[in-house]
Amino acid sequence: MDHIITYLKYGNRFVSIEHTQQHGKDIIHGLVLKKKKNELYIEKSFSENTITELKRIISKNKSVNLVINTNAVLTKMARTKSTDLLKLAHLSFPNIKINDFYVEILNQGDIHFVSICRKSYIENLIKDYSSNGITIVDFSLGNLIASELTPFIEFESFFSSNAELHIESNKITEITTLDADKEYEYNINGLSIISTQLLSFAAVLRKLSKNKTTITSFSNRSSELLSSFNQKLFATQFLKIGLSILFILLLINFLFFNHYYNELSALKGTSQILETSKEKMLSLNQSVQQKEKMVSDILKHSSSKSSYYINAIINQLPESILLTECNYQPVFKRIKDGKPIEYEKNTIIISGRISDRNYFSHWISQLENYDWVRSVNITVFEDLDKSTSKFTIRIDIHEKPKD
Numbered sequence: 001m002d003h004i005i006t007y008l009k010y011g012n013r014f015v016s017i018e019h020t021q022q023h024g025k026d027i028i029h030g031l032v033l034k035k036k037k038n039e040l041y042i043e044k045s046f047s048e049n050t051i052t053e054l055k056r057i058i059s060k061n062k063s064v065n066l067v068i069n070t071n072a073v074l075t076k077m078a079r080t081k082s083t084d085l086l087k088l089a090h091l092s093f094p095n096i097k098i099n100d101f102y103v104e105i106l107n108q109g110d111i112h113f114v115s116i117c118r119k120s121y122i123e124n125l126i127k128d129y130s131s132n133g134i135t136i137v138d139f140s141l142g143n144l145i146a147s148e149l150t151p152f153i154e155f156e157s158f159f160s161s162n163a164e165l166h167i168e169s170n171k172i173t174e175i176t177t178l179d180a181d182k183e184y185e186y187n188i189n190g191l192s193i194i195s196t197q198l199l200s201f202a203a204v205l206r207k208l209s210k211n212k213t214t215i216t217s218f219s220n221r222s223s224e225l226l227s228s229f230n231q232k233l234f235a236t237q238f239l240k241i242g243l244s245i246l247f248i249l250l251l252i253n254f255l256f257f258n259h260y261y262n263e264l265s266a267l268k269g270t271s272q273i274l275e276t277s278k279e280k281m282l283s284l285n286q287s288v289q290q291k292e293k294m295v296s297d298i299l300k301h302s303s304s305k306s307s308y309y310i311n312a313i314i315n316q317l318p319e320s321i322l323l324t325e326c327n328y329q330p331v332f333k334r335i336k337d338g339k340p341i342e343y344e345k346n347t348i349i350i351s352g353r354i355s356d357r358n359y360f361s362h363w364i365s366q367l368e369n370y371d372w373v374r375s376v377n378i379t380v381f382e383d384l385d386k387s388t389s390k391f392t393i394r395i396d397i398h399e400k401p402k403d
Contacts, residue, residue, distance in 0.1 A: 012034055012035045012036065013034050013043065013062070014040075014207060015031070015033075015062050015064045015065075016030065016064065016200040016203035016204045017029065017066055017200060018030070018066075018069055018197075018203075020069040020070055021070045021162070023179065028047065028048045028051070029046075029047050029196045029199075030045070030047075030058075031201055032044040033201070035208075040191065040204070040208075041191075042191060044057070047196065051129055051134070054134055055133055060133040061135075062134075063135055063137040063233075064129070064134055064135060064137065065137065065138050065139070065140075065206070065207055066126070066140070066203075067199045067200065067202075067203055068139055068140070069143065069160075069161065069162060069199060072118065073116070073117045074093070074115065075113060075115040075142045075144070075175060076092040076093065077092075077113050077114075078111075078112045079112070080112065081110060085217060088112050088114050089101075089105075091114075092112075093116060096116065100118060100120075101118055101217075102117055102119055102122055102141065102217055102218040102221070103141075103216065103217040104214050104216045104218075105144075105215050106214045107214075108172055111172075111173060113144055113172070113175060115141035117141050122139065126225070135228075135229050138206075138222045138225060139222070140206075140214070142175075143162075143163045143165060143175050143199065145213075146198065146202055147213040148202040148203075148205045148209070148213055149188065150167055150170045150172065153188060155186075156168070158186060158195070159184045159195040160195060161196045161198075162177060164176045183195050183196055309328065316363060318356070318360075320359045321353070321360060321363060323352040324353065325350065326348070327348070327349040328347075328348050329345060329346070329347055329348075346396060347394065347395070347396055347397065348394075350395065351391065351392040352391060353389065353390050354388070355387055357389070360389075360391070364393070367393075367395065371398075373396070373398075374397060375395075376394070377393065377396075
């Protein structure tokens with residue numbers, strides 16, 4: 001959980017800077033370290049003359065640990081068994097107004113290193129960094145933060161950007177301030193670090209270990225700086241997460257909408273097909289009803305008399321006559337869609353062949369004798385050969401049979 005929280009706050013890159021002086025001029029040394037599989041790697045080191053130049057190196061949302069190591073910081077060594085911060089501060093600097101200063105103390109047994117710096121100087125410095133988009137979350141005074149390195153080094157002395165530090169039994173025993181022009185390279189736990197970057201590296205170790213080797217009078221101020229950063233980070237992360245969630249919700253909504261829109265389009269297409277089919281079915285049904293009406297009209301006019309007439313004609317038919325067609329109430333015009341059928345009422349058309357003309361004349365006479373026959377007319381009579389002829393006769397029927 002600590003790893004997760006650390007990652008959410010700082011990511012996998014850690015930035016620390018040392019604000020110091022060289023030949024009376026301000027200079028800023030810094031490191032960008034990357035954490036990978038619980039190991040630190042130096043991703044970038046830099047040295048700049050002004051805070052403004054750091055904007056191209058350090059992003060706005062990155063937290064930075066600051067080591068203040070200028071001439072404004074005073075450091076003295078005191079030998080006493082007391083570890084009380086105020087007593088040590090008054091012992092080392094008896095004439096200062098302690099409320100105007102930030103104090104940091106490194107206790108190394110009976111040896112104590114006390115660093116002080118005016119609050120106004122530090123606050124103005126933090127303000128300058130903030131105005132340039134660089135967020136300071138903690139700070140340290142002088143070379144005292146170098147105590148974070150002692151568990152990892154095996155040599156008796158080493159140089160920082162402006163001092164030489166001596167070590168005995170993993171404890172700093174002496175800090176000598178100097179204006180060093182030469183840079184020294186040290187191997188610390190597999191990392192190659194130059195002397196001007198040592199304090200910056202120590203600041204990153206403090207951030208990761210969360211165990212300060214010094215005591216300070218500005219712990220509340222450090223907490224305020226960290227809290228302010230966390231609030232800004234939370235607002236930024238909340239905005240990012242909120243926008244991400246909103247985007248995901250919109251994406252899900254779009255996918256559902258698109259799915260149901262496609263379903264609706266398919267249903268609309270099906271509905272249109274069904275509507276078209278329904279219209280066609282209604283049209284066909286109407287056409288069938290019209291045709292049924294036509295047939296019904298024909299059958300209504302012919303009624304059951306048709307079978308009576310045809311039966312009478314067949315019963316009197318001689319054997320020498322062969323019928324090929326018998327059409328009751330024939331249609332005399334071509335049937336057209338949507339128009340009533342026109343047919344000849346009370347008419348029978350009979351066609352056939354005959355092999356004996358005498359029987360044909362006799363059959364015509366018999367037909368004329370029926371009371372329901374109004375007239376019999378021979379419309380066609382042609383010889384097919386010497387013994388066979390074809391004929392067509394038209395029989396007109398009384399509209400109302402005689403009593």
